[in-house]
Amino acid sequence: MSLTAELKEYAVKQGVDLIGVTSAKAFEVDGMGKPLMDPRAYLENAKSIVVFGYYFGDQLTEPSRPDAPRGRLSPGLEAFSAMDEYCYQVIKEYLNERGYNxxxxxxxxxxxxxxxxxxxxxxxxxxxxxxxxxxxxxWIYLEGVITDAPLEAEDRPYKLSDCGDCIACIEACPTNAIKEPYKVMPSLCIAEWLDGAPIPRELRKKVGKRLTGCEICQEVCPKNQRLIPRRHYPVEIEEKSDSPELIPLLLGDENYYKTVLPNHVLEMDISTLRRNVALALGNIRDPMAVPALVQVLSYSEPKVRSYAAWALGRIGGRKAREALARSLNSEVDLEVQKEIKVALQLARGNVESQVLKRGSPGRSEGFLSRENSKGLKSDP
Ligand code: B12
Ligand code: SF4
Ligand code: SF4
Known part of the structure; x- marks a missing residue:
């Protein structure tokens, strides 16, 4: 049996769901003249790349408790860190034992x-x-291991799925981010926004109560139906909810986050996380969230204050309006002031109708220029 076949057989027995090998030669990223990338830049004498994947099933777990607004994390995140490391160790140890890096x-x-x-x-x-x-x-996450082992590579040609005439994912994308088959515009993708990119004000509603990622273009796909939900992993998985309560998350600190959020989510910048929580609360529009959002109007992170203001505008009501008016008097950041002014209009109910009449505004409108200037994520 070849070294590749032996490695694959061993890894699958250890619980690695998907494993394949490709050569570490430089390659065009998409076979259509996109930039060349050279995996050998990352390991001298690299000969092969072992690509692995693990399945996390379609297992949205906890039903939301009706008494508290909850957000939504991407499915499978609680398994991400542990499975990523576990599969890597299986492959690494196998190759190391045979004298390869x-x-x-x-x-x-x-x-x-x-x-x-x-x-x-x-x-x-x-x-x-x-x-x-x-x-x-x-429902698979992917990762790669670069090695100097001379593994037999598959090097298969790029292959399209047998989607046929189906365009369900393109039609379902709420932001029209799939501009053409196989091409996603990152600047329009909710997943990119929740990673920290600026979110056009007029499109914030589309994010719903998501705190990380978006899976709509996967959920609607016929290929994701009738799959067996994943129940067991070969390694211990964190027991964390994928629908954390939003108000404690808005007011919590790093220690609290460690108790409720999966490790992978903890890698997110805290101000982005808080911003996303405020956004979700604004979309849920539960008046129960008003006192917490008012409290956050005095936080040090301008983008958190901005989105808290927006959320208060969406929820509306006397208390929200009064708090917004007060914070406008004390706010020093010009961008946040702008957000508060729009939020006040929103709370009075006269902005959304204008937006609807105007149609989709230009790209720069509604973007927080402070975030743009920080260059958090730019268009490709
Ligand atoms: C940046 C990034 C994003 C960005 C931009 C994504 C994009 N489509 O460009 C954002 C934040 C939007 C994003 C979103 C998501 N991502 Co992402 N992302 C990445 C990351 C870190 C880099 C990708 C990248 O830009 N590579 C450089 C470009 C040039 O290469 P590329 O990714 O392969 O894309 C090109 C080719 O694939 C080519 N192409 C595409 N189809 C075809 C078909 C043919 C025939 C040909 C020839 C070429 C071709 O066109 C692309 C553009 O040039 C990868 C991890 C990694 N290191 O690969 C994860 C990764 C791609 N993401 C992943 C996931 C799961 C997601 C989300 C589902 C997360 C979520 N829950 O929201 C969404 C899905 C959105 C979507 N429909 O694509 C997984 C994909 C797993 C899988 N089963 O495919 C990856 C591999 C992470 C991982 N460790 O598993 N992601
Ligand atoms: S992840 Fe969501 S926003 Fe991004 S392309 Fe898919 S459906 Fe559209
Ligand atoms: S929904 Fe699935 S099968 Fe349909 S076009 Fe999209 S990826 Fe292909």
């Missing part, structure tokens, strides 16, 4: 996992631009 792709390293997964034979691209695999649909 193996390093995991560091987060932030520019190694595009989707084309690598397709090349390694793990799955194929759907029109939502994600990779799906037989039996697991799109």
């Amino acid at each position: 193996a390093v995991k792709r560091e987060r932030g390293q520019n190694i595009p996992l989707k084309p690598l997964a397709v090349k390694a034979g793990i799955g194929v691209y759907g029109k939502n631009s994600l990779v799906h695999a037989d039996g697991f649909g799109f």
